[in-house]
Amino acid sequence: MTTTIAIDKVGKTINRKEIIKDLSLTINEGEVLGLLGPNGAGKTTLIRMIVGLIDITEGQISVCGHDVENEHRDALGNIGAIVENPEMYPFFSGQKNLDYFARMHNGVSKEKIAELVDFVNLTDRINDKVKDYSLGMKQRLGIAQALMNDPKVLILDEPTNGLDPAGMQELRRHIRMLAKEKNVTVIVSSHLLSEIELMCDRIAIIKKGELIAVENVRDEAKQVYHFKVSEPEKAQVLLQEQFDIISQLLEDYLVVELPAELSDVSSLVKAFVNNGIAIYSVEPKNHSLEDRFLHLTAE
Amino acid sequence: MINLIINEWQKVFSRKSNIIIMVFIVGIAALMSFMPLIFQNEQANETSTYSENWESDVSQEIDTLQEETEDLLNQDDTELTFNDSMTVSLNQTEIERLSYHLEAGIEPPASNNFYSSLVSASSMNALIGIFVTIIASAMVSKEFSMGTIKLLLIRTQSRTKILTSKYITTLLLAFFYYGLLYLSTAIFALFTTDMNPTSEYVFMTMNGTYEHVQFLSYFAGLVASNLVYLVIIASLAFMLSTLTRNTSLSLGATLGAIFLGTGVTQYLASQTDLAKYLITANWSLENYLPGRTTYIDGVSLPFSAIVNVVYVAVFLGLSYYAFNKQDVL
Ligand SMILES: Nc1ncnc2c1ncn2[C@@H]1O[C@H](COP(=O)(O)OP(=O)(O)OP(=O)(O)O)[C@@H](O)[C@H]1O
Numbered sequence: 202m203t204t205t206i207a208i209d210k211v212g213k214t215i216n217r218k219e220i221i222k223d224l225s226l227t228i229n230e231g232e233v234l235g236l237l238g239p240n241g242a243g244k245t246t247l248i249r250m251i252v253g254l255i256d257i258t259e260g261q262i263s264v265c266g267h268d269v270e271n272e273h274r275d276a277l278g279n280i281g282a283i284v285e286n287p288e289m290y291p292f293f294s295g296q297k298n299l300d301y302f303a304r305m306h307n308g309v310s311k312e313k314i315a316e317l318v319d320f321v322n323l324t325d326r327i328n329d330k331v332k333d334y335s336l337g338m339k340q341r342l343g344i345a346q347a348l349m350n351d352p353k354v355l356i357l358d359e360p361t362n363g364l365d366p367a368g369m370q371e372l373r374r375h376i377r378m379l380a381k382e383k384n385v386t387v388i389v390s391s392h393l394l395s396e397i398e399l400m401c402d403r404i405a406i407i408k409k410g411e412l413i414a415v416e417n418v419r420d421e422a423k424q425v426y427h428f429k430v431s432e433p434e435k436a437q438v439l440l441q442e443q444f445d446i447i448s449q450l451l452e453d454y455l456v457v458e459l460p461a462e463l464s465d466v467s468s469l470v471k472a473f474v475n476n477g478i479a480i481y482s483v484e485p486k487n488h489s490l491e492d493r494f495l496h497l498t499a500e
Numbered sequence: 501m502i503n504l505i506i507n508e509w510q511k512v513f514s515r516k517s518n519i520i521i522m523v524f525i526v527g528i529a530a531l532m533s534f535m536p537l538i539f540q541n542e543q544a545n546e547t548s549t550y551s552e553n554w555e556s557d558v559s560q561e562i563d564t565l566q567e568e569t570e571d572l573l574n575q576d577d578t579e580l581t582f583n584d585s586m587t588v589s590l591n592q593t594e595i596e597r598l599s600y601h602l603e604a605g606i607e608p609p610a611s612n613n614f615y616s617s618l619v620s621a622s623s624m625n626a627l628i629g630i631f632v633t634i635i636a637s638a639m640v641s642k643e644f645s646m647g648t649i650k651l652l653l654i655r656t657q658s659r660t661k662i663l664t665s666k667y668i669t670t671l672l673l674a675f676f677y678y679g680l681l682y683l684s685t686a687i688f689a690l691f692t693t694d695m696n697p698t699s700e701y702v703f704m705t706m707n708g709t710y711e712h713v714q715f716l717s718y719f720a721g722l723v724a725s726n727l728v729y730l731v732i733i734a735s736l737a738f739m740l741s742t743l744t745r746n747t748s749l750s751l752g753a754t755l756g757a758i759f760l761g762t763g764v765t766q767y768l769a770s771q772t773d774l775a776k777y778l779i780t781a782n783w784s785l786e787n788y789l790p791g792r793t794t795y796i797d798g799v800s801l802p803f804s805a806i807v808n809v810v811y812v813a814v815f816l817g818l819s820y821y822a823f824n825k826q827d828v829l
């Protein structure tokens with residue numbers, strides 16, 4: 202695994218106020234990292250430092266091996282980003298905005314732009330003025346703009362802001378696709394775990410400018426089910442013998458953690474039914490990460 | 501760099517204020533050209549152009565004017581009315597002007613002639629300055645207020661390059677507005693004025709005597725000094741826009757300098773010698789054109805040129821320093 206972004210003991214002080222404190226984090230190629238934290242945690246500030254909009258008070262950040270302060274242009278050549286809000290020129294159409302930014306790069310063809318517009322699903326409205334766009338449409342245009350230079354690193358600050366559920370799912374799909382197929386390293390920030398949980402590999406939790414935890418989503422989001430069955434003890438034994446699963450009996454239900462080799466619960470259900478165990482309910486419980494997040498960020 | 505300038509140019513031309521400014525400039529040029537036609541008296545019409553034998557025409561005209569003046573002055577014992585005394589003094593000036601033409605052997609142009617309409621258009625330069633200020637003071641600060649500055653700076657272009665493209669665009673636009681004023685003035689003047697019979701330009705000096713120069717060199721000097729003024733105004737507004745990131749503040753401060761500059765400088769000059777180092781005391785180089793004079797002492801063309809260069813260099817230096825250094829929040 203190669204490291205694309207290395208954040209090394211970074212600190213940022215504005216007006217004698219420490220906004221980021223001693224933050225270190227490395228992000229690998231093709232990884233999707235979520236930056237999670239409540240309002241004012243310092244997510245945007247960290248992103249601003251990565252893209253060189255503000256000075257780094259302490260420590261250093263490198264992107265694809267280039268120091269963002271000393272080798273600014275080399276580092277930025279690898280980055281596509283939306284910082285804070287997807288602001289575009291409101292008096293230009295979406296198309297004209299993209300043409301505008303294309304002119305700031307070398308060799309972005311007309312076809313490439315059309316492809317991007319199609320990718321973010323804006324083809325219908327691309328010739329409308331941006332001031333008539335909804336927030337979600339601006340987000341989409343922002344993403345198209347960020348992908349213009351085929352970046353190795355994509356940084357999206359609160360990209361889910363303003364997206365409808367369908368748009369959210371689409372974004373998730375796009376990000377997974379970019380990471381898996383094009384090996385793009387992605388950073389997405391949010392203050393809502395539920396919105397980015399499914400698109401991230403890891404989640405870095407920031408609070409008051411400090412990195413307080415980095416959680417591995419796939420581990421943490423182990424699939425847990427609550428079973429209500431007629432004979433819980435019998436079911437427990439069955440699970441252990443047939444599937445090598447150690448389950449817990451809590452009150453009147455079984456807490457079952459699904460092992461990685463099982464993709465869903467259907468085989469368990471089938472086994473119960475075949476052994477004459479009646480099933481009253483099966484409830485997916487997937488909130489272990491969310492609980493942790495709330496706990497970690499609580500005052 | 502060309503691409504960056506194209507981008508800036510496109511942004512300016514999608515702004516409503518730019519359209520209004522261009523319409524205004526053409527409108528002003530039209531007004532200035534057609535005004536004389538509306539208010540022209542018949543007398544001027546009659547004597548608008550001269551025949552082949554212009555010298556005798558002019559001598560005759562002088563005689564007529566002289567007779568008219570004498571008749572008025574020799575009226576029996578009554579006091580001269582206001583109108584009469586106006587005519588007398590106007591005739592006097594006209595006689596002096598025509599006599600100078602005769603002496604110098606230069607055929608007098610029509611009263612409403614092409615050269616003078618070009619020269620008087622330059623009195624609109626301060627207005628162009630105001631328009632340039634409107635654009636220049638938004639140049640950098642508007643990107644901040646729209647939030648688009650982030651999208652400009654997270655690309656591989658250096659901040660210096662971005663700022664340079666903005667400054668060049670500001671200057672190009674100032675030249676464009678100025679060019680538009682002159683182009684439309686010239687086109688209108690072709691219809692509303694009589695072409696001058698010679699390439700000489702005769703003008704009255706500050707002490708009331710007449711002199712003549714080649715029109716083209718006089719006009720070149722006028723254009724150059726107007727452009728210098730516009731460059732200074734543009735640089736000032738541009739610097740304020742970059743430093744304060746506040747469009748209205750930059751606009752207000754620069755317009756203040758344009759409107760109050762001369763008055764304040766004159767007042768300060770009466771108090772201290774140091775006033776001559778103010779940019780406002782030096783930015784009107786047309787004061788050094790033949791027949792004109794500066795309103796404060798101790799300045800000269802080379803002095804003003806140096807002061808102007810130093811100021812513009814400082815304006816730009818501060819702009820580049822701030823734009824490169826400051827955090828973009
Ligand atoms: N221009 C500024 N001057 C001083 N402090 C600032 C400035 N901008 C932001 N801050 C402070 O920096 C801290 C972090 O802000 P930041 O915008 O990075 O938070 P965030 O995590 O992105 O929050 P949000 O979820 O609301 O976007 C906040 O405490 C904020 O008050």
Ligand SMILES: [Mg+2]
Nearest residue numbers: 244245285358
């Ligand atoms: Mg933020």
